[in-house]
Structure formats: structure tokens, C-alpha cells
Amino acid sequence: MKKLASSILFALCGLFAAPAFAGTISIDFEHTPGLDGILGTADDVAMPNTYLQTLSTQYASLGLTFTQGQLLQTSFYNGDPSNHFMSSRNPIVQLSTAMSSLSIDSYSIWNVTVTLYDIDGNAIWWEQLFNPAAGSSFLRGQLVAISPEPFYSFSVLPDNPNQILNLDNLVLTTYEPSVDVPEPSALALFALAMMLGGLAWRVRAPR
Template structure:
């Protein structure tokens, strides 16, 4: 019985301590958040049909602001003339809500350097999508990075910061502050563990009492 109590207690505590993993938010640049400030809901607003426009505060509702970077609407990236994608030298973004992972697709003729920064502007992670023929054929690929430290900014650039990169489908995995707070199911498991611990103490006390009678 005591071994059963111990096993159940440890299982409950272990499950309760498991972190909650956030799903990445995909920004395909075809819509911007509506009044609810969430991307991927019914009130999303189609991105303006403008040949070239600054990214600027288009995604500020998500905690994402670009201080450099332009959005292009053209058929170059995927053959669709309505497609919006980043076509810019050195896009730079700041995040008011930290993320732990960043990924983005590229169709560029240059190496793609993805760099992440902490809240003090210090580099904490980087990743490279190398083009074997830089300046020649456009390479389709995906570059991604993750960091154990919270990411508060990122930049994407070619080896020469004056070269243009074509980028689409930005993925951001936001740090989940709720992970530090047990969910209801986890609270139930913790409660079960505490209850089992109480039963163990009671059984131990009764056992001692039976031995002295």
C-alpha cells in the first residue's frame, strides 16, 4: 500500500510539473489582427493591396513592431500576384511580448542570417540559411532558431546589409506566462498528491498505534 501511495504521489507531482508548450503564431502577411487583437480569428483584416508598404505597426496588436522592413505585394514569391511577403534590406523587429522561437521562409539569392536579441539588445541566438550560390539562383528554404532566454527582438539580414531578402510565413512561439501557473488539471493532480500524502501519514500513524496496543 505504501509503495502504491508513493507511486501515485510522484506521478501526480511529475505531471503537474510538466510545462505547457505554446503553439507558434503564424504570420503569413495576408491579414492583420482585427479588433480582438488576435490573428487567425473571424475579424482579421485583409492586408492592404499596396505594391510596397512599411511593416511598421501592422502587427503591433501581437506585440510585434518593425523598426525596419517593407512588405511587397507581387507574384515573385509564389506566382500569386496578391501574395504579400517581406522584401527588404535588413528587417528589424521588436517584441513587447517575449518569444522563445522564431522561424521564417525565404526565397532569396543571398545567405539569410536570423539573429535574436534579449531585452538589452544583446545577441542570444542566431541561425543561418546559406545559399550555395549567393547572388545567383534564389534559394527556397526555412530558417529557425530557439532560445532558452526570452527573445525581445530579432533581425534578418544578408551578409551585405544592403542586399534584399524575400521572406514569408513568419512563425513566433510566444513565451507562455501561464506555464508558471498550474492549469486546473494540474491543480487537481497536486491535490491528489497532497491527499495521498495525508493518507500515507494516517496509515503510518495507525500502524504505529496497532504495534503498541
């Protein structure tokens, strides 16, 4: 009986594994990673005070490579002349790590659409920040996209490829495989194993 209880407990170990936690990458475009390759540490490097610069591999150590995109430094976005933000027609980012969601702030005069792509470059999800006064009034808002499966690249596009979007504060959540929650039947087996273990101990206990 003791062996039976032990066997049941051993079989259930995989059902009660520790849950996986997703990581978050937050980029405000004011700093780039230093030698440690991580943002938010003492060796972060301040973004150069340049009016316009091309985004490419500044965040490669975090797994992001911009194949399209430009960074602007003016007071236009939030009133701070030192603020850096993306001001670009169609930023496109390749990812070396699978992601599950993203959010990005926008202050644009056009509708903003984010599209997520799988490892083969197929579009798997998209979300749009709709501007009811597109073309005549700027709209400040946040675009959030949660993918049903891991994505490895994304693009942020206006309605027309020649239109400019103003974007800031990119947040990505890394993809972590979900951990199955034990079914009620598994919990019942666990309770049975505990009962059998207790009974076996009582039978073998010296009197």
C-alpha cells in the same frame, strides 16, 4: 502520523504543478488583426492590395513592431500575384513579449542570417540559411532559430546590408518558464506520504 503524511503531501504540491504551455504567433502577411487584436478570427483585416508598403505597427496588437521592413505584393515568391511577402534589406522587429523561437521562410539569392537579442539589445543567438550559390541562384528554404534564453527583438539580414531578402510565413513561439520535473527522491517522498496516509487511516478505522 496522519499529520506527518499531510505535511509531506502539502510540501510536494509545488512539485506537481500543471505544466506551462507556450503560445504561437503565425503571420503570413495576408491579414492583420481586427478589433479583437487576434489573428485567425472573423474580424481579421485583409492586407491592402498595394505593390509596396512599409511594415511598422500592423501587428502591434500581437506584440510585434517592425522598425525596418517592407512588404511586397507580386507573384514572384510563390506564383500567386495576390501574395504578400517581406522584400527588404534588413527587417528588424521589436517584441513586447518574450519569445523562445522563430521560423521564417525564405526565397532569396543571398545567405540569410537571423539574430536574436535579449531585453537589453545584446545578441544572444543567431542562425544562418546558407545558399551555396549565393549571388547567382535563388534558394527556397526555412530558417529556424531556438534561443537558449528569452529574446525581445530580432533581425533578418543578408550578407551585405544593400542586398534584398524575400521572406514569408513568420512563426514565433512565446517564452514560458519551464516547470521543474520532480526528482526521483521527490517521487519517493510522495510514495512514502501515500503509504503513511494509508497506514494512518487503517489505524484510525473503526473495528
